[in-house]
Amino acid sequence: MSLFHRLWQHQRFLMRISILHAVMIPVVALLYVLYPFELSGVNGWVKPLKFEISSVIYAVSIAWIATLLPTTSRWYKLAAGIIAASLIIETSLITLQAARGTISHYNISTPLDTAIYSIMATFISILATANIICLCVVLFQKTLSPVIRIACSWGLAIAVVGMVAGVLMTSVNVSPSQLHTMQVDQKAPASYGAHSVGVDDGGPGLPFVGWSTVGGDLRVGHFVGLHGLQVMPLFALLLLSGRLFRRNTSAQHLQLVQLLGIAYTAGTGLLIWQAWRGQSVIAPDLLSIGCAAAIGTVVLVGAWSIVRSGSAKQTTV
Numbered sequence: 001m002s003l004f005h006r007l008w009q010h011q012r013f014l015m016r017i018s019i020l021h022a023v024m025i026p027v028v029a030l031l032y033v034l035y036p037f038e039l040s041g042v043n044g045w046v047k048p049l050k051f052e053i054s055s056v057i058y059a060v061s062i063a064w065i066a067t068l069l070p071t072t073s074r075w076y077k078l079a080a081g082i083i084a085a086s087l088i089i090e091t092s093l094i095t096l097q098a099a100r101g102t103i104s105h106y107n108i109s110t111p112l113d114t115a116i117y118s119i120m121a122t123f124i125s126i127l128a129t130a131n132i133i134c135l136c137v138v139l140f141q142k143t144l145s146p147v148i149r150i151a152c153s154w155g156l157a158i159a160v161v162g163m164v165a166g167v168l169m170t171s172v173n174v175s176p177s178q179l180h181t182m183q184v185d186q187k188a189p190a191s192y193g194a195h196s197v198g199v200d201d202g203g204p205g206l207p208f209v210g211w212s213t214v215g216g217d218l219r220v221g222h223f224v225g226l227h228g229l230q231v232m233p234l235f236a237l238l239l240l241s242g243r244l245f246r247r248n249t250s251a252q253h254l255q256l257v258q259l260l261g262i263a264y265t266a267g268t269g270l271l272i273w274q275a276w277r278g279q280s281v282i283a284p285d286l287l288s289i290g291c292a293a294a295i296g297t298v299v300l301v302g303a304w305s306i307v308r309s310g311s312a313k314q315t316t317v
Contacts, residue, residue, distance in 0.1 A: 003064075006067045007060065010063065010069075011062070011066045011077075011084075013080075013081050014059050014063045014066075014080050014084040015060075015063055017055075017084040017088050018056050018060050018063070021059070021087070021088075021091060022052075022056050024095070028048050028049045028095065029045075031045045032045040032046070032049055039098070039101070039102070039103060040103055041203065041205070041210075042202070042205070042210050044101065046208065046210065047094055047105075048091065048095040048098045050209075051090065051091050052095075055087045055090075055091055058083075058087070058226065058229065059083065059087060061229045061230055061233075062080050062083055062229075063080065065134070065138060065152050065156075066080060068144055068148060068152070069141055070141075070143060073137055073141070075133055075137050076133070076137040078133075079133040079134045079137070080130070082126060082127070083127055083130045083131065083134075086124065086130070087127070089119070089120075089123045090120055090123055090127075093119060094120070096116070103191065104116065104117070105120070105169075105170070106169075106170070106191040106193035106194060107190070107191050108188075108190065108191060108192055109191065121170055124166065128163045131156060131159055131160060132160060134156055135153060135160070138152045138153050145240070147236045147239060147240060147253050147254050148233070148236050148240070150236075150254060150257050150258065150261070151233050151257045152233050152236075154228070154257065154260075154261030154264070155228050155230070155231070155233055156229060157228075157261075158229070158261070158264055159226050159228055160225075161228075161269065161272075162221060162225015162226040162227075162268055163222070163225070163226070164272065165218040165219070166218075166222055168218055168276065169195045170193045173194050173195075173197060173218065174192065174193065175194040175199070176199065176200060178191065178192060178194065195218050196215050196216065197215055197276055197278045198215040198216055198278030199214055199278075203215070205217075206282070209223070211280075211281055212280055213280050213282055215279075215280060216276060216278040216280065217275050217280065218272060218276070221269070221271035224267065224268050224271055225268040231260075232257070232260065232261060232264065235256075235257065235260055236253075239256065240253070245307060248306070248307060252307070255306045256303060256306055259299065259302045259303060259306065263295055263299045266295050270288065270292060274288045
C-alpha cells in the first residue's frame with residue numbers, strides 16, 4: 001500500500017483538508033503574481049500563501065504519525081479532526097482578509113475585523129490543545145518502536161514550544177506605535193499585538209518570510225519550532241534505515257534522538273528569547289552567539305560520546 005493510501009485510510013478528513021490547501025497554493029501564488037498589493041510592507045498574498053504551505057506540511061505530518069498508531073487510537077483521531085477543522089478555518093479567514101485588502105492578525109480596527117481575529121485566535125488555541133492531545137497519545141503508545149515514539153513525541157512537544165511564540169505575538173507583545181497610541185494618544189489602537197519586537201511590523205525583512213532584519217521577530221522561533229515535527233521523525237527514520245549511525249545500537253539511537261530533541265528545544269527557545277530581546281536573527285549579540293555555541297558544543301560532544309561508546313563496545317567484543 002502506498003504512503004498516500006495509508007494516509008488516506010487513517011486520516012481521511014485531515015487529508016481532504018491537506019489536498020484543499022495544496023490546491024489553493026497555486027491559486028494564491030497566481031494572485032501573488034497577477035494581482036499584487038502592499039500590506040504591512042509586503043505583498044498582501046504572502047501571508048495566505050505561507051499559511052497554506054505550512055498547513056499542508058503540518059497536516060500531512062499529523063496524518064503520517066496516525067499511520068504508526070493502532071486504528072483504535074480514538075483520541076488521536078479526534079485531535080487530528082480538530083486540527084483539520086482549525087486549519088481550514090484559520091487559512092480561510094487569512095485569505096478572506098487578504099482578499100479584503102486588510103491584515104488578518106492583530107486587526108481590531110472594526111467590529112468585523114475584531115470578530116475575525118477573535119475566531120482565528122480561538123481556533124489556534126484549540127489547535128494547540130489538540131496538538132498536546134496528540135503528544136500525550138504518542139508518548140504513552142507502547143506499541144511503537146521506542147526510537148519512533150520518542151522522536152514523534154519530541155516533534156509534537158517542540159511544535160508546542162514554537163506555538164508559545166504565537167502566544168507572545170498575540171497576547172503580550174505590542175509594537176512601539178501601538179504603545180504610543182495607547183499611552184500617549186490615549187486611544188484604542190487599530191491593531192493589538194505584533195510579531196516584531198522593538199520595531200513596528202512591516203519594516204525591512206528577509207525575502208518571502210519577511211523576518212525583521214532591524215529588530216526581533218518572534219516568527220523565527222515559531223517557524224523553527226513547528227518544523228521540529230518533521231525534523232525529529234525524519235532523524236529517527238534515518239537512524240532506523242541504517243543511513244545514519246548504522247553501527248550503533250537501538251539504545252544509542254534512542255540516546256541520539258533524546259540529545260537532538262533537547263538541543264532542538266533549546267535552539268527554539270533561544271530564537272524566541274533572542275527575538276524577545278529585540279535582536280534580528282541575522283544580528284545576534286555575543287550572548288546569543290555564546291548560547292548557540294554552547295548548544296552546538298553539547299550536541300557535538302554528546303553525539304561523539306554516544307557514538308564512541310558504541311564503537312568501544314564493538315571493539316571489546
